[in-house]
Amino acid sequence: MTDAGTTAAEAAYRGVRAAVVGTGLIGGSILLRLRDAGLDVTGWDPDPTTRDQARERGVSILETVEAAVAGRELVFLCGPLPTLPTALSAVAAASGPDCILTDVGSTKAEVAAAAARQGLLHRFVPGHPMAGAELAGLTAAGPTLLDGAAWVLCPGPVTAPFRWLTGLLLAVFGARVVPLAAAEHDRAAALASHVPHLLAGALAGATHRTAAPDAVLALAAGSFRDGTRVAATPAARTVNLLLGNREEVLRELTGVRAYLDDLAAALRTGDRERLTARYDEAGAVRRLLSDRAYTTRVRDFPVDGDHTGEVGWLRETGAAGGYLGACQVREGRVRYTARLPRAGSGVTRGPDGPADAVDRR
Template sequence: MSRPAAAPAGPAVAVVGVGLIGGAVALRLRRQGVPVRVWDASAPTRAAAARAGLACGTDLPDAVADAAVVVLAAPLRRLPDLLDAVVAAARPDAVVTDVGSTKGGVAARARQGGYADRFVAGHPMAGGPRAGFDAGAADLLVGVPWALSGDGADPAAYRQVADLLRRHFDARIVPVDAAGHDAAVALVSHLPHLLAAVLANTAAPDGLARRLAAASYARATASAASAPYRSTAMVWENRAAVRATLRTFAAALADADRALQAADDGDLRAIFDAAHAACGPPAAA
């Protein structure tokens, strides 16, 4: 006698865009027993997803037709238009979330389109230098901080997304609003990418410095190895917040320069002492 099929581990999910992050989302959900269907505009990417055992829709409407939750994971600049297309194709009661690294633009599109109540903006704080489906892994996003913005969203929609992420990704949900999120990631993600690029470009012509470069340089420039189109998109789309953060950083560099001109190392030591203390665990929200 055949054993009955196991019950699904949750409502059906569609993932639209299966590059690094979308692929990781889809692979994890499949491993967790969640019915998941994917779509990507790239035929080679769809083929790679199919080879990995993911169910691919024949087109976007087919991929999202039965989903209770749709995850948008396409390139950042495509998200607003993709959001419109998904809302038009999905079930009227489907909840939509995304994984983009900025929230202002896509949240504004949801308000303009009149469907902010079913859109929960999201951003898992993880990634890697490589891009594309083959760079993803089912455990890439497990246990990471996951920003969720409920600006205008129905509380039930927010809970549905948060519960999905906690249950299947062990996500540490960080409630945010779109503007607050974009200001925060400008400081801890986008500015570091820009600074890494500037440092790498500054050191590049100095052959001796490059030969002597070790762990400190490698850590400081690690994000410069990320795909340039991704770094460009996220910094440009959040450029107002990045510029504000850059001005604050420039003022701090000016303070450091003054410390190096002082009669003793007291001011310089104070900078390093403050930084050492700042590297402890964050204060509770």
């Protein structure tokens, strides 16, 4: 995010009192970005060494989680995935009743269910920024790591916290906010993020076990480096995300195996036409990462009342491959500007409504 693009948008959020609980790679990057954007932000991490590192980088780190979140308007929960339900309970108890809570975990169904059990759906918004690095810890964090990232938020039955948090992420991080139901996120993340960790681990692990691993590494170029990059992620972090989304990962892995078996069968029989067709199909999907065309759609809803239609439209937008580029609350209505894949440029169709239209239903 450039300085020229941040001044006006960030101004509305300067002075917001925020806290970050867990200041590793993602939490630390959020902490540093909020600090640079002018928010009043504090942090806490269970590791004393990490707290010292944060102070060396000029951020406010307190000695207890209770002190860090007291009097805050917004708290990001950024600890390891298995700790999030317990951390959510502790932070909710230590923060004010109007404090908005969100997380950055790589799976959403479990923490969303925990929030429901704890009666926190009125102020907890499950979240997941789709960015990171194979490195870990605060020393690898940076204030620009998450700029422009696709940032999943799961809208719940009370939409005011979702709207406010969406506005902040758009203004401060330049995020592309992707609204999804928690279960839909976990299904999509299985193939978009989690299965690639399995494939990277398999390729790197097979290289280690081959007869001449040093020769393989000597020849390794871009395809090997790109394909194995996340294998360098700390093992504990990878295991957490795989076990946290086990059923969805295994389900999507079945499809990946079937496609790989199809390629192997064509290779085994020397079927050039079949191999070419499979790689043409795969290449078309890969090119959508950079060549996808989008159209703009605008919808607005009443701020008060039944939010079923609003939540449904938001979830449909995310499931169709869209994201939010603006969220404005004015004169008793909330207006969303969404960007959706243009018909013919993707694999799904977007939710209802013509391009560039305002629908007041």
